[in-house]
Amino acid sequence: MALNVMSADSHMDLIYLPPDTFTSRMASTWRERVPHVVEREGRKMWVSGDAVLGPWGFYGPGVTGGRRGRILADAGFASGKQTRPSNPVERREDQDRDGVQAEVIYGIIGISRGLFTHSGIADHETLAAVYRAYNDYIADFNGTQPGRFFGLGCLPNHHARAAADELRHCAELGLRGAVFVPWGSALPVWHEMWEPMWSTAEETGLVVSFHVFEGGAATVGYAVQGVQNAASSGAWTVVAPLQMDEICASVILSGVCERHPKLTLVLGESGIGWLPYMLERLDDTYEERLADDLGLKLPPSAYFKRQMYATFQKDFHGVRAMAEIAPDNVMWGSDYPHRDGTWPFSQKAIEEQFRGVDPAIQRKMLWENARRLYRIA
Structure with missing residues (x-):
């Protein structure tokens, strides 16, 4: 019998x-700052005031290239008319085709920078209002397919009180969690200013997720104006999941998890193969250099195992290592509808990744861990 499968990392x-x-x-008082679609040089684009946020209805050649890109293009994702991910019936059809019974859906995490335009919404109040509108939208979308769609909210990152207020709103909407973008935030995640956000997340029971992409350029250089370089952009794609190492270390060593033992955190699309080394190094560094200064009650890896989770698409060796180290903290995701994902061949990818792995571990990583974390019956 086929295993139940839930994607812990999909996208809207x-x-x-x-x-x-x-x-x-x-409200109309926001005027031109409200994101809306206009036609620019024959293409429909999202704009907000003077900022061009990104295209509507299509991905450009830079995203649809390569073997994976051709698969998505063949499915219509480069047509300029493709809106299957936001059509509840068509999205469910796509998941049925992929053998996925439910999804955790990440939202508009790139809107503060702009999608491929580097021209995002910079005004804090506007961005907070846009996130509020999106959160209302995704709550409605979740309701179109009960038990199938679990879209996450988006949190403003310019102040902890604003993030805490939006977390409460997300809880009122019935969302199971929300995404916080630490890159470009008012202060680093280890700073005490964020205490109201962590406290509210713990109080409401909402999961706080981080996700790759918003970390900006790789140090090898991702963009040079007027120059396209596949090796450089490819390097960024390869190393992007490793952006999560600093987040993982910061929230643990700063005592966030110790002060908020019921808080749960997710490293979205982080991959998992690097985690065994990271957890070992955290413990060793803490014991040898930091214990006197930080005074944590538990080894750093214990906080990860108690409160943190990570998602992956394809990570053959990571699956086996984490099966031994922390099988309850790993969740598979298809990354639908992105090029870095496994749709529409997730069943093949799952079979390859989990070949020879204990079925009990498979059930945890493919279904049980996500459903427990997000309190899904």
């Missing part, structure tokens, strides 16, 4: 949202 990009997502949910 700005590209695919209905054009009236924000205009129908934000």
